[in-house]
Amino acid sequence: MSSMNKLSATIRTFHSSAARFKKNVEFTAVRYPYLKRGNYSFLSDRHLGFFQSILSPHQVLTDEINDLSGYNVDWMHSVRGSSRLVLRPKTTEEVGAILQYCNAQNIAVCPQGGNTGLVGGSVPVFDEVIMSLGLMDAVISVDELSGIAIVQAGCVLEKLETILHLNNLTLPLDLGAKGSCQIGGNVATNAGGIRLLRYGNLHGSVLGLTAVLANGQIMDCLSTNKKDNTGYDLKQLFIGSEGTLGVVTQVALHCPSKPTSVQVGFFGINSFDNVLETLRLSKQNLGEILSSCELIDQSSLECVTSQLKLKSPDLVNHFPFYILLETSGSNADHDAEKLNSLLEMLLKNGTIVDGTIAVDSTQATNLWTLRERIAEALASEGYVYKYDVSVPIRQFYQLVDVMRARLEKLPIRCCGYGHLGDGNLHLNITSQEYSSELLNKIEPFVYDWVSRQRGSVSAEHGLGLKKRDYIEYTKSPTSVHWMRRMKKLFDPNNILNPYKIFPGTLNE
Ligand SMILES: Cc1cc2nc3c(=O)[nH]c(=O)nc-3n(C[C@H](O)[C@H](O)[C@H](O)COP(=O)(O)OP(=O)(O)OC[C@H]3O[C@@H](n4cnc5c(N)ncnc54)[C@H](O)[C@@H]3O)c2cc1C
Structure with missing residues (x-):
């Protein structure tokens, strides 16, 4: 070998695959008519003028057909926002200036990394301004001896891996989307992938990070200490927060030897x-x-x-x-x-x-x-009903059998694969096109089943928009209550990725 x-x-x-681009994607607001736009400001020329005054022209995208369409639609082609503006900051300070202004002007923002997320979290639901981290892609430092890499959040995972290999190090995480997903997106989703069995999850591998809060304040938690027991470990809050608590701009990662x-x-x-x-x-x-x-x-x-x-x-x-x-x-x-x-x-x-x-x-x-x-193969069959669940290892495959029996006549297929070593099943059902009747047959049944096994309704993809209504199938009402309070504390105006993670509105 x-x-x-x-x-x-x-x-x-x-x-x-080219197949991914053949579909005409329905607007999220049409497909999910019960979602209501929050009381945010509509983008005006004055707002645009401000962003143009602090950023270069190539950092402010407004051409809806040529520039924005790819940013408004998710990888699965299952949700579509109608943002009219993409901002592409290059530094933490620029992220800070943008968020400070958006917070003051009540403009909603959707942070976006490589846009490979599978739960509708990375694209706007309505007209939120998209903040794309793609220009923040520098590898700041790699130290072979300590095994620590410091990178900007927009660095694509595969690029980082290539550089680490040159330094006899490797990534502690690996996933099929690594050619496009970004380290900031990975941190924001607490991505798992195929190496979790060996190296554990990002709560262990991320030593530090910088995050910009909703009000523009820069929270510097970019420690490279492997041990640091001084007070609350705030960086952990941003790992898996799906762009709702702050925008991650830099990450210090502990990388094993290659x-x-x-x-x-x-x-x-x-x-x-x-x-x-x-x-x-x-x-x-x-x-x-x-x-x-x-x-x-x-x-x-x-x-x-x-x-x-x-x-x-x-x-x-x-x-x-x-x-x-x-x-x-x-x-x-x-x-x-x-x-x-x-x-x-x-x-x-x-x-x-x-x-x-x-x-x-x-x-x-x-x-x-x-x-x-x-x-990718499943996506090319049509619409994919995708479930990413944690279940006790002995019940790992049972859900696929249960679902096949429930659906009786399969639309195209119902299959299961995934990270067996971590008890993380990917259950997928494909049909030629989206059908709300089929969806109602699958959900909430699937979440109910997982909940009865005391599993998780989202093992590694997060909740985003698509799974937000099911958070309480895994987390207790008390936990969700304190999560909402935390969100309110960090983002009182709820400008960061609204409509994601929590069901209903945050004021409920
Ligand atoms: C083919 C394929 C295979 C996959 N395999 C796996 C797998 O094995 N394991 C796994 O866990 N996932 C997997 N995924 C899902 C996806 O790749 C991961 O969730 C990935 O971590 C998303 O990274 P991204 O940069 O594309 O983030 P995006 O999709 O752009 O965003 C995801 C979420 O993070 C937020 N976000 C992005 N960047 C930032 C930032 N800098 N600061 C704050 N918030 C941010 C967004 O608002 C959104 O809520 C796969 C996806 C595909 C398409």
Whole structure:
């Protein structure tokens, strides 16, 4: 197996298929008529004049057809705002000046990173001004010895990864959207991804950050200390706050050493009980080198291979379940030996029926592509009803079966895949186009089911607009009450990403 360097350069790059751009997306305000615009100012020439006075022309976009359309529509093509202005600050101070003015003038703002979010959080609902962080993309410093990188929030994840690799470091997170998503967006959503099993989530990896509050005040929490127990750890509030508490402008990230040996295996499995047994034995036998354990069901594999014309792995048969396993370590012979003996053991005791281990980086890339491009393949089928839930590991796949039974006649497909090692299932139902009847059949049933298992209605994608009404299926009323109070404290005029995270209005 060749080194990680080559692997990372080629795999898991975000693909923007042409199919994504074929749809005419309905305005959010039309699709969800119960949403009411807040009592915010409408953008005037005077407002525009102010922004033009503090920013350069290329930082102020107003051309609705040529400039704004991409910023107003989400990656899934499922929600569409009607913003008339995109602002592209280059510094924390510019973010501060913009927000101070918006707060004083009662102008609502939607912060936007790479716009790869999957819950309708990154685009305006009505005419909020879009603040795009894309021009704040500098990697400020990387220190191999301490493993600390400091970056501006708009830095695209893949760019950061490339620079880290040159310094013998790697990212503690990795996801299919890494060619477009930004570190600020990742922090704002507390993105999980395929390495969480190994490196934990961003609450642990982010050492510090700078955030600009709704009133323009700059909160400097850009510590690089790994240990700092002085009072409340305020940076944690911004991790997963989805642009509602402040705009993240800089991040200090703890980055692990780059593994020099990466192995990828792909196993075909006949039952979900054996999927669980494979996970158990993999953890037991691979120990610290296990870096990913992803589940793909037959329908997901069928979708990604047929929609994107990709080749299925060379296994003897089709299986109801597949596991993609990755190890990362520092000794190729040792790691390969461990993975090969695991494969042998699983085959011998009948836990898996067939399996393959990538012999080179091209094969490894091909196997990862099958997992990483499922979201894109599903999107190309039409409308996707997407659920990203945490459930106890033994119930991981049950929801897919329950949903198939409930829907009786499937629109196109109902499939499940996801981060098995973290108990994070991606349940997806696709239909040719959006249907409110189908939606009503799925929701709130799906959230009710997850809640009864004491799971989470959003494991890693956040709540955004689409899941906001279901926050109480996972969080207690007391928790939500204090979250609302926190929002009020940080953003009393509710100008930052209104309509997101909380149901109803914040004054309720
Ligand atoms: C193909 C594909 C695969 C994906 N895989 C995963 C996965 O494995 N794991 C996972 O967790 N997610 C995944 N996602 C979802 C998405 O990529 C993540 O949520 C990502 O972290 C969003 O980053 P972004 O820069 O695109 O943010 P955006 O989509 O632009 O914004 C997301 C939210 O963050 C806010 N925001 C953005 N930047 C800032 C900022 N600087 N300050 C304050 N708020 C901000 C926005 O207002 C919005 O609420 C995937 C998406 C796609 C399309």
